[in-house]
Amino acid sequence: MSMLPYDIDYKQRLEAAKILHEAFIKLVEQIKKKENPTLVFPKRTLSNTIYDEERKLLLLGRETQKRRFLDVNEARKFMQTLLMAKIIYDSLISNEYPTIRDLYYRGKHSIIYYDHKGRRREENTWDEQKESDAIIRDIEVITGLLREDMLILSKEKGKLVGKIKLKSGGDIIDASKMGHGAYALEPTPDLIEIIDVDADFVLVVEKDAVFQQLHRYRFWEKHKALLITSAGQPDRATRRFVKRLNEECGLPVYILTDADPYGWYIYSVFKIGSITLSYESEKLATPKARFLGVSMTDIFGERDKKGKLIKQPYLSSKERKNFIIKATPRDIKRAKELLNYKWFRTKQWKKEILTFINKKVKLEIEALASKSTKFLADEYIPEKIENGWID
Amino acid sequence: MGRNTREAFRSLSAAEFFYRNREIAGFSNPSRALYQTVRELVENALDACDSHEILPSLYIGIKLVDPIKSFYKVTVSDNGIGVPPYYVPYAFGQVLFGSKYKLRQTRGMFGLGAKMAILYGQLTTGKPVEVETTPLGSRYKYYFKIMVDIKRNEPIIIEQRVRKLKKKTHGTTVSVTIEGDWSRAKNKVYEYIKRTAIATPYANITFVPPDNSEVIVYKRVIDKIPPPPKEVKPHPHGVDIEMLKMLISSSEASTLKEFLAESFQSIGLITAERFLRDIGFDPNMSPEKLTTEGIKALVSGLKEYKDFKPPRTDALSPLGEELIVAGLRSVLEPEFVAATTRRPSAYSGHPFIIEVGIAYGGKIPSKDEPQLYRFANKIPLLYDEKADVSWKIVSNVIDWKAYGVEFPAPLVVLAHICSTKVPYKGVGKESIAEVPEIEKEIKNAIREVARKLRTYILKKRREEELRKKAITYIKYIPEIASSLAALSRPPTAEINGGGLTAKEIEIMLLHLVKHKLEKIGIILDIETLKGKVKTR
Numbered sequence: 001m002s003m004l005p006y007d008i009d010y011k012q013r014l015e016a017a018k019i020l021h022e023a024f025i026k027l028v029e030q031i032k033k034k035e036n037p038t039l040v041f042p043k044r045t046l047s048n049t050i051y052d053e054e055r056k057l058l059l060l061g062r063e064t065q066k067r068r069f070l071d072v073n074e075a076r077k078f079m080q081t082l083l084m085a086k087i088i089y090d091s092l093i094s095n096e097y098p099t100i101r102d103l104y105y106r107g108k109h110s111i112i113y114y115d116h117k118g119r120r121r122e123e124n125t126w127d128e129q130k131e132s133d134a135i136i137r138d139i140e141v142i143t144g145l146l147r148e149d150m151l152i153l154s155k156e157k158g159k160l161v162g163k164i165k166l167k168s169g170g171d172i173i174d175a176s177k178m179g180h181g182a183y184a185l186e187p188t189p190d191l192i193e194i195i196d197v198d199a200d201f202v203l204v205v206e207k208d209a210v211f212q213q214l215h216r217y218r219f220w221e222k223h224k225a226l227l228i229t230s231a232g233q234p235d236r237a238t239r240r241f242v243k244r245l246n247e248e249c250g251l252p253v254y255i256l257t258d259a260d261p262y263g264w265y266i267y268s269v270f271k272i273g274s275i276t277l278s279y280e281s282e283k284l285a286t287p288k289a290r291f292l293g294v295s296m297t298d299i300f301g302e303r304d305k306k307g308k309l310i311k312q313p314y315l316s317s318k319e320r321k322n323f324i325i326k327a328t329p330r331d332i333k334r335a336k337e338l339l340n341y342k343w344f345r346t347k348q349w350k351k352e353i354l355t356f357i358n359k360k361v362k363l364e365i366e367a368l369a370s371k372s373t374k375f376l377a378d379e380y381i382p383e384k385i386e387n388g389w390i391d
Numbered sequence: 392m393g394r395n396t397r398e399a400f401r402s403l404s405a406a407e408f409f410y411r412n413r414e415i416a417g418f419s420n421p422s423r424a425l426y427q428t429v430r431e432l433v434e435n436a437l438d439a440c441d442s443h444e445i446l447p448s449l450y451i452g453i454k455l456v457d458p459i460k461s462f463y464k465v466t467v468s469d470n471g472i473g474v475p476p477y478y479v480p481y482a483f484g485q486v487l488f489g490s491k492y493k494l495r496q497t498r499g500m501f502g503l504g505a506k507m508a509i510l511y512g513q514l515t516t517g518k519p520v521e522v523e524t525t526p527l528g529s530r531y532k533y534y535f536k537i538m539v540d541i542k543r544n545e546p547i548i549i550e551q552r553v554r555k556l557k558k559k560t561h562g563t564t565v566s567v568t569i570e571g572d573w574s575r576a577k578n579k580v581y582e583y584i585k586r587t588a589i590a591t592p593y594a595n596i597t598f599v600p601p602d603n604s605e606v607i608v609y610k611r612v613i614d615k616i617p618p619p620p621k622e623v624k625p626h627p628h629g630v631d632i633e634m635l636k637m638l639i640s641s642s643e644a645s646t647l648k649e650f651l652a653e654s655f656q657s658i659g660l661i662t663a664e665r666f667l668r669d670i671g672f673d674p675n676m677s678p679e680k681l682t683t684e685g686i687k688a689l690v691s692g693l694k695e696y697k698d699f700k701p702p703r704t705d706a707l708s709p710l711g712e713e714l715i716v717a718g719l720r721s722v723l724e725p726e727f728v729a730a731t732t733r734r735p736s737a738y739s740g741h742p743f744i745i746e747v748g749i750a751y752g753g754k755i756p757s758k759d760e761p762q763l764y765r766f767a768n769k770i771p772l773l774y775d776e777k778a779d780v781s782w783k784i785v786s787n788v789i790d791w792k793a794y795g796v797e798f799p800a801p802l803v804v805l806a807h808i809c810s811t812k813v814p815y816k817g818v819g820k821e822s823i824a825e826v827p828e829i830e831k832e833i834k835n836a837i838r839e840v841a842r843k844l845r846t847y848i849l850k851k852r853r854e855e856e857l858r859k860k861a862i863t864y865i866k867y868i869p870e871i872a873s874s875l876a877a878l879s880r881p882p883t884a885e886i887n888g889g890g891l892t893a894k895e896i897e898i899m900l901l902h903l904v905k906h907k908l909e910k911i912g913i914i915l916d917i918e919t920l921k922g923k924v925k926t927r
Contacts, residue, residue, distance in 0.1 A: 014882060014883065017882035017883075018882055020878065021878060021879075021880075021881055021882055024875065024878040024879070025878065025879055027875060028875055028879050028891060028896070031875075031896065031899045031900060031903065032899065034902070034903060034906065036903070036907070037903075069864065069867075069871065069900070069903075070864060070903065070904065070907050072860055072863055075863050075864050075867055076863075076867065078867070078871070079867035079870050079871050079874075082870070082871050082874035082875060082878070083870055083871075083874050085874065085878055086873075086874035086875075086877045086878055089877060089878055089882075090877060092882070093882055111866055111867070111869075111870060113862065113865070113866035114862075115859070115862055116855060116858035116859045116861070116862050121866075123866065125870065
């Protein structure tokens with residue numbers, strides 16, 4: 001480890017390596033004391049995923065699991081955990097940026113052994129990437145380090161435009177000078193240095209196509225916005241970067257998704273974290289994020305108890321007829337699941353979801369854009385930001 | 392053999408006798424004849440030792456003496472009591488038929504089988520039987536070459552020599568030259584000798600085969616001989632008309648009640664008198680005055696009368712658990728062996744004892760079916776296995792799965808019936824008939840031993856599970872050790888703390904596994920453990 005290209009990388013590497021070293025040297029101590037080497041870490045299960053209502057985050061609960069070497073059911077995973085930790089440790093020290101697929105290949109080989117009858121046997125350290133990916137998640141939980149902290153890369157699809165200057169890998173990037181393209185968010189968002197921001201809010205768009213339309217319309221310039229797309233389910237880097245913009249730069253964050261249970265879940269992943277990766281919520285979730293739309297009341301308007309229309313819909317009945325799509329039974333089922341999640345049990349969300357279940361229709365953002373980009377950019381979005389987002 | 396009571400024997404033309412009986416006696420073709428000759432000579436040899444509680448040492452040799460005519464010389468030597476020289480010509484050169492109706496369990500048919508071999512040899516090769524014998528207590532060795540005068544059924548002594556011995560010894564060597572077929576008889580002969588060795592672990596058996604194959608040696612592994620059977624009189628329930636006629640003709644009793652008390656077991660004078668009155672006979676009539684009708688009535692009376700005591704069992708000579716276990720263990724080298732000798736039982740007035748041994752695993756090859764070793768009065772039965780009652784039980788009745796045996800399995804079942812009258816199926820005397828009493832005993836005996844087998848298999852399976860468990864740890868040790876070694880090295884030189892080598896961690900982990908397993912009762916050798924895993 002002589003000269004490292006970037007200071008920020010070097011520090012991060014050393015820090016992560018130290019934590020890994022300390023977490024696993026404990027096992028050597030246990031072995032020396034003739035104890036069964038045991039890793040204790042929070043359980044990554046649905047039952048141990050808890051919604052913290054105060055912090056508005058999905059967090060791992062207090063249940064822990066023990067991974068012991070001398071446990072018939074855990075021995076293989078114990079081996080895999082150590083193997084993976086070693087590979088990550090090695091690549092931290094030798095200045096590499098492996099992807100999770102690289103880690104899978106680096107650790108995959110066969111163990112040759114002789115069974116109790118003396119027959120020669122082979123067993124792969126792991127067979128599918130699914131297996132090694134799960135072990136990476138375990139190591140994240142064991143060490144409290146996210147893969148980004150361990151400089152493990154993953155394919156990222158988040159994009160950004162707007163008046164913001166960043167320093168990444170030693171280069172200064174001006175996200176307002178990207179032409180028709182955009183700045184692709186890097187897999188290690190904590191290594192990005194935010195130099196200067198000139199914006200009032202962040203708009204996250206689920207659909208890449210809508211992002212591009214708004215970008216070409218120079219929405220971000222007109223409305224002093226940072227425009228981001230997650231291109232579907234948000235990856236970790238996008239979530240992390242959105243959180244940094246919200247918390248470090250104090251920018252409000254608005255999320256624009258399709259009007260269906262999947263869109264709502266994307267919003268909830270940004271806001272409170274995902275169920276499968278709840279241990280990352282503290283680092284990735286943006287509890288203050290707001291749901292901009294498209295909401296059911298945007299489609300159908302809102303009536304009071306007497307049936308009087310108190311809020312006009314954004315779509316005429318003719319447009320509604322053209323744009324709405326019939327919900328599938330799967331959509332309905334998913335919507336009913338969402339109703340069970342505590343964080344969707346607010347008055348407004350219940351109304352949204354129940355309307356969906358009643359009407360059995362959904363709508364894509366593209367429908368609003370097809371009305372006209374101008375409508376979407378200058379009418380719908382500003383109005384909704386003004387008055388009409390859901391928490 | 393009865394040298395005093397000549398009237399107990401009935402002479403018959405030897406040739407006539409031979410031709411009448413050759414199929415039954417097992418001399419139907421050169422291959423079967425070779426096997427049968429070995430068998431008859433070996434059984435006579437063993438009887439010569441067993442009956443006087445001499446630990447047998449047997450030599451069996453088969454030599455090809457005329458390759459063109461396919462003549463083989465079969466020689467069997469024993470260290471038995473020997474044959475008195477004056478009796479040798481009659482014992483080997485005259486076919487005697489029948490004997491006193493004294494019953495006891497012996498291997499052969501009163502030496503008749505051996506004479507069939509001699510006759511077969513003489514008829515196929517024209518060669519005499521050679522006998523060399525030193526009777527117990529004698530200091531001479533007598534040598535004879537004898538042929539049978541087939542027409543007159545008399546021995547012809549071709550040659551006769553005597554030699555004084557320096558050392559005291561005893562025993563007999565018999566050589567018969569016959570037309571044989573070794574290549575076809577081979578498997579059966581080897582199998583016969585092997586099974587004989589199982590039933591006589593107290594014998595030394597050396598077999599020199601004719602081809603250049605290896606000499607087979609079965610060493611004595613136990614010094615215990617089963618007690619020789621006592622001769623007993625027949626039980627009334629087992630009588631038949633022919634037998635009764637014979638008994639009457641050889642009896643000197645003057646009254647019927649005396650005749651019964653003298654000729655049968657379980658009948659005293661009082662029982663005889665009560666029985667005869669009950670079935671309407673005069674107890675004091677002369678037995679010779681019985682009519683054919685009278686004999687018939689007497690037989691059925693004897694068979695059906697309920698108040699006789701059950702048959703005596705001291706005529707039986709079972710091998711005993713110890714011998715069966717020793718025999719199976721030394722010859723088959725299994726990992727498990729157990730045996731049982733059942734209490735005596737009886738069918739139609741004939742006492743019998745069933746013995747069963749089970750050998751499992753070790754050097755026994757796995758087969759799709761149980762490997763059944765049948766014995767009747769210590770003689771291995773090799774032919775007609777599928778017709779035997781034990782085969783039916785072993786293959787159909789016993790649910791081996793319930794005893795932990797999954798086929799293909801290395802399972803040998805030995806079934807031995809000892810009886811004064813073995814109920815053979817058909818004339819071949821190679822399979823036992825399905826007599827309900829016997830069937831039940833065999834079944835219970837097998838179940839009794841199989842239960843022990845099950846205990847063993849279950850224990851073994853549990854141990855195997857534990858060993859498997861040990862492997863699940865051990866196989867990952869190299870991987871874990873090398874990973875931990877890498878992780879134990881600090882990331883930079885500034886951080887203190889020594890790394891360990893993979894080897895050091897490996898040894899520590901192996902000890903950990905060893906300790907863990909010792910707690911659940913498996914002792915493992917660390918060195919062999921290491922051998923189980925290869926480091927990349």
